[in-house]
Amino acid sequence: MIELLAGIGSALWLGILTSISPCPLASNVAAVSYVGSHARSPGRVLLAGLVYSFGRAVAYVVLGWLVVASILSVPSVSFFLQQRMNQILGPLLVVIGVGILGWIPLRLPEPGIGEGFRERVARRGLLGAGGLGVLFALSFCPVSAGLFFGGLIPLATSARSSFVLPAVYGLGTGLPVVVFAVLIAHGARGVAKAFDSLKGFERVARVTTGSIFIGAGGYLSLTHLLGFGV
Numbered sequence: 001m002i003e004l005l006a007g008i009g010s011a012l013w014l015g016i017l018t019s020i021s022p023c024p025l026a027s028n029v030a031a032v033s034y035v036g037s038h039a040r041s042p043g044r045v046l047l048a049g050l051v052y053s054f055g056r057a058v059a060y061v062v063l064g065w066l067v068v069a070s071i072l073s074v075p076s077v078s079f080f081l082q083q084r085m086n087q088i089l090g091p092l093l094v095v096i097g098v099g100i101l102g103w104i105p106l107r108l109p110e111p112g113i114g115e116g117f118r119e120r121v122a123r124r125g126l127l128g129a130g131g132l133g134v135l136f137a138l139s140f141c142p143v144s145a146g147l148f149f150g151g152l153i154p155l156a157t158s159a160r161s162s163f164v165l166p167a168v169y170g171l172g173t174g175l176p177v178v179v180f181a182v183l184i185a186h187g188a189r190g191v192a193k194a195f196d197s198l199k200g201f202e203r204v205a206r207v208t209t210g211s212i213f214i215g216a217g218g219y220l221s222l223t224h225l226l227g228f229g230v
Contacts, residue, residue, distance in 0.1 A: 007155060011165040014151045015060070015172020017209055020202045023141035028056075028177045031132050032184055042186060048129045049181020055133025056177065057170030060148070063138070064166025067149075068156045085158050087225045093217030096150035100143060100210035137173070143206070151213075 018024060032049045098104050140148065148169075156165040 004159070007159045007161065007165055008168050010155055011152060011168040012172040013209070014147050014155075015169040016175060017172075017202075017205055018144045018147045018169075019056075019173040019176045020199075021141070021143045021147070021206070022199065022202065024136070024144050024173075025176070025199065025202065027136045027139070028052075029180055031129075031136055032177060032181050045184055046181050048126060049184065050178060051126045052129040052133040053174035053177040053181065055130035056137040057133075057167075057174045058130075059134040059137035060170040060173055061163070061166045064148075064152060064156060064169060065162050067153055068162040068166065071153075071157050072160060072162060085154075087220075089154055089158065090217045090220030090222075090225050092150060092154060093213045093220065095217075096146050097210045097213030097215075097217060099146040099150070100206055100213060 019028060032052055095104075152166065152169045156162065159165060
């Protein structure tokens with residue numbers, strides 16, 4: 001029970017950190033602002049933000065479920081992971097932690113989304129907002145890809161949770177978006193200030209999380225890979 005709660009807490013935190021990372025954070029605020037600008041009432045703006053957030057969450061849940069279920073459905077792979085997960089997880093956590101801290105320069109192609117495409121999405125109303133959430137969720141940048149594939153997937157695979165942990169992760173990615181949707185819906189002048197504050201928090205959270213990943217990975221490597229009784 002304690003391990004499950006720890007896994008849920010970790011998945012939720014990884015989701016929140018993914019959503020407030022620089023690349024996803026900028027796209028989230030821009031998308032909610034753009035979709036909201038075509039709404040006719042504050043309630044409609046908030047609803048569009050919620051649907052956009054839901055689209056992002058669904059994308060992560062489905063992708064996480066597909067990856068984890070595929071890994072666990074192969075008996076040889078599942079057995080290997082059961083036997084070697086702790087040995088693999090140690091070095092993997094170190095690499096992911098280093099990537100989160102930005103010590104490894106990674107570049108992923110970023111799909112361009114033109115004005116014409118955004119106009120077509122906006123004309124589709126709430127359906128378009130959800131579709132935009134799915135699209136932006138799957139447009140991984142280095143940090144979000146590391147957190148999802150290097151953080152959530154090993155965590156969910158180790159816990160043999162193909163749905164619950166990806167769902168909690170998806171919920172975490174949506175929480176900051178909902179906050180900005182509420183601010184934008186009420187015409188809050190402090191949106192820019194909140195955005196800057198969140199960027200500052202993200203830097204602290206990223207450094208803390210990256211350090212924890214490296215520390216935990218080092219501990220697992222020493223105990224399960226090198227055989228030191230720490």
